[in-house]
Amino acid sequence: MIEIISALWPVFALILLGYAARKSGFLTDDFWGQAEKATYFVLFPILLVSRLASTDMTAVPLDQVGLAVVLLVFGGSLLVFLAKPFLKVDAAGITSIYQGGVRFNVYVGLAASATLFGPQGVVVGAVVMALMIPLLNFCCVLVFSYFTRSTQDLKSVLLALLKNPLIVGSLCGLLLNQTGVGFPNLLMPIAEFLGRMALPLGLLSVGAGLSFKVLMKSGQALCATSLIKLLLMPLLAFLICVVLGLPNAEIIWLYAALPTAASSYILARQLGGDVQMMAAIITGQTLFSMLTIPFMMIFLNFLQKSL
Numbered sequence: 001m002i003e004i005i006s007a008l009w010p011v012f013a014l015i016l017l018g019y020a021a022r023k024s025g026f027l028t029d030d031f032w033g034q035a036e037k038a039t040y041f042v043l044f045p046i047l048l049v050s051r052l053a054s055t056d057m058t059a060v061p062l063d064q065v066g067l068a069v070v071l072l073v074f075g076g077s078l079l080v081f082l083a084k085p086f087l088k089v090d091a092a093g094i095t096s097i098y099q100g101g102v103r104f105n106v107y108v109g110l111a112a113s114a115t116l117f118g119p120q121g122v123v124v125g126a127v128v129m130a131l132m133i134p135l136l137n138f139c140c141v142l143v144f145s146y147f148t149r150s151t152q153d154l155k156s157v158l159l160a161l162l163k164n165p166l167i168v169g170s171l172c173g174l175l176l177n178q179t180g181v182g183f184p185n186l187l188m189p190i191a192e193f194l195g196r197m198a199l200p201l202g203l204l205s206v207g208a209g210l211s212f213k214v215l216m217k218s219g220q221a222l223c224a225t226s227l228i229k230l231l232l233m234p235l236l237a238f239l240i241c242v243v244l245g246l247p248n249a250e251i252i253w254l255y256a257a258l259p260t261a262a263s264s265y266i267l268a269r270q271l272g273g274d275v276q277m278m279a280a281i282i283t284g285q286t287l288f289s290m291l292t293i294p295f296m297m298i299f300l301n302f303l304q305k306s307l
Contacts, residue, residue: 004297007115011108012290014200018207027208036205043198044110045169048126050191052173053183055123061247062127068240068252069131075236076102077139079228087224091147095273096218096264098143100225100281102233103136104258106166107202108286112258112293113251114199124251130170132255137164137267144271209262210283218277222284229260229285230292238300242307249304250297257296259285 021027080101084094106129113121176182183191215222237256241249260282268278 004116004301005294008112008294008297011111011115011203014111014203015108015207015210015286015290018204019210020207021204022208032205032208035201036209039107039198039202039205041165043194043201044106045165045172046191047110047122047195047198048129048166048169049173049176050183050188050195051119051122052126052170053176053181054188055119055177057123057174057177060124060127064244064246065124065127065252066131068237068244068246069128070135071240072233072237072252072256073102073132073135073139075240076228076233079232079236080225083224083228087220089221089274089277092272092274093221093277095140095144095147095271096268096275096278096281097221097225099140099264099267099273099278100221100260100285101228102139103261103264104132104255105206105261105286106133107199107206107262108289109255109258111199111203113254116254116297117248117251120248121251121254124248125255126170126173128252128255129166130174133164133167140267141271144267144273148272206262206286210286211279212283214276214280215284218274218280221277222281225260225281226285226288226292230257230289231296233257234296234300238303242304250301253297253300254293257289257293259289 022029022032077098080098083101084097087094087097089097109129110122110125113125115121117124173183234253234257237253238249240246241252246252262282265275265278265282267273268275
């Protein structure tokens with residue numbers, strides 16, 4: 001228990017530090033935009049390629065992890081739609097609730113998995129991301145198309161998905177690994193330096209994006225999505241991992257317990273979702289997850305030992 005809390009508190013401390021740095025005005029909004037751009041398009045892809053390309057993947061059962069991801073996404077989608085009749089929201093609102101219930105924050109996930117599980121956590125997390133990001137985005141686009149009939153930007157969203165640097169980085173790393181090419185030894189020290197920058201800068205950017213002004217709005221939606229995403233989803237992941245007999249199950253639990261992605265706001269704005277509700281869900285879940293992630297990891301570890 002102490003080990004999990006000790007490992008995770010620096011992750012959330014950096015998020016709060018990012019918020020404090022932005023609110024203090026010490027670093028301008030221009031800096032945060034450029035920092036997130038560099039992290040998303042350069043630092044994280046380099047980290048993923050170098051780790052995946054140079055790691056022994058024999059301990060990662062790709063078929064089982066893939067099945068677990070699919071079951072988790074569809075299980076989470078079912079939970080959201082089961083909750084829909086109890087929520088007084090319009091069509092735009094349900095799309096934000098859906099994103100809040102199933103999507104996950106990549107920055108928090110990679111940082112927490114690296115802190116808790118070391119290099120193996122990054123590798124398994126990268127495999128989970130390579131599978132989950134395209135599937136989740138495809139599901140979100142379908143939900144927007146059905147509820148809001150917003151198809152004008154559908155093509156651009158799908159095209160952006162194909163160019164997603166995290167997906168490209170993960171797939172390139174897997175390709176280099178599976179073909180035996182590996183990562184060039186000459187470039188590895190540079191990749192290590194850049195990779196070390198990715199996690200703290202990504203967490204600081206998450207904190208800089210928080211907005212406490214929106215927290216009082218969309219209370220019902222925030223509570224519902226937080227219950228599904230932060231508590232029910234990791235329980236669902238636990239059951240899936242038990243049934244499939246997955247090794248490294250703790251990493252799957254962790255990704256299931258993550259708060260929703262900050263990029264959910266962008267998709268809501270592009271395709272006609274409720275952006276104010278989405279902003280409240282992102283901020284609220286990120287704050288709640290500082291308590292729920294350690295709690296769920298401790299609780300699920302206890303459950304596993306009890307079986």
